[in-house]
Amino acid sequence: MEVRVVNVRKEFERFPALHDVSLDIKSGELIALLGPSGSGKTTLLRLIAGLERPTKGAIFFGEEDASQKSIQERNVGFVFQHYALFRHMTVADNIGFGLKVRHGAARPRAQEIRRRALELLDLVQLSGLEKR
Incomplete structure (x- = not known):
């Protein structure tokens, strides 16, 4: 499934966490988001996953506007910056x-x-x- 982020902006209060971000991820493509702490990587992933709503812009899964999809329907997962492994599991x-x-x-x-x-x-x- 292709993911397209178009001119997305996210503000918390008056703080601009993301400013006009656009990104195309082709189906089957593996990407990495790199940047310093506070640059908006996690915010962008939270927007794509549906955990946050953009202040402006749109996110598409294929040709469908993802804003109409629930978190479960989006079927998006990511590894958090501070992850935890279950030590009792393989x-x-x-x-x-x-x-x-x-x-x-x-x-x-x-x-x-x-x-x-x-x-x-x-x-x-x-x-x-x-x-x-």
């Missing part, structure tokens, strides 16, 4: 946790969760560490 279980806690039909079968976790480990060249 690497593969930590990776698959987000899928495991989904409800109903959105939750993949256990075999699919494991397959996807192993696929991600392979993607980042950490195959073989899934049982740690």
Whole structure:
């Protein structure tokens, strides 16, 4: 799914956290948001995920205006700046946790969760560490 951010602005009170940000993320594309602390990276991700609403501008998923989608319908996740791992779980279980806690039909079968976790480990060249 393509994600398009068009002239997005976000203000908290009078503080401009984002100013006219535009971004195109093609379907299947892997990106990284880099910048110093306070530059708006997390704010942009929170806007895309639907945890915040833009002061101005629009966010599209494909051709659809994402402002009409609930947080659940957006199906967006991201790793927070200060993350936590479950020390009692394996690497593969930590990776698959987000899928495991989904409800109903959105939750993949256990075999699919494991397959996807192993696929991600392979993607980042950490195959073989899934049982740690």
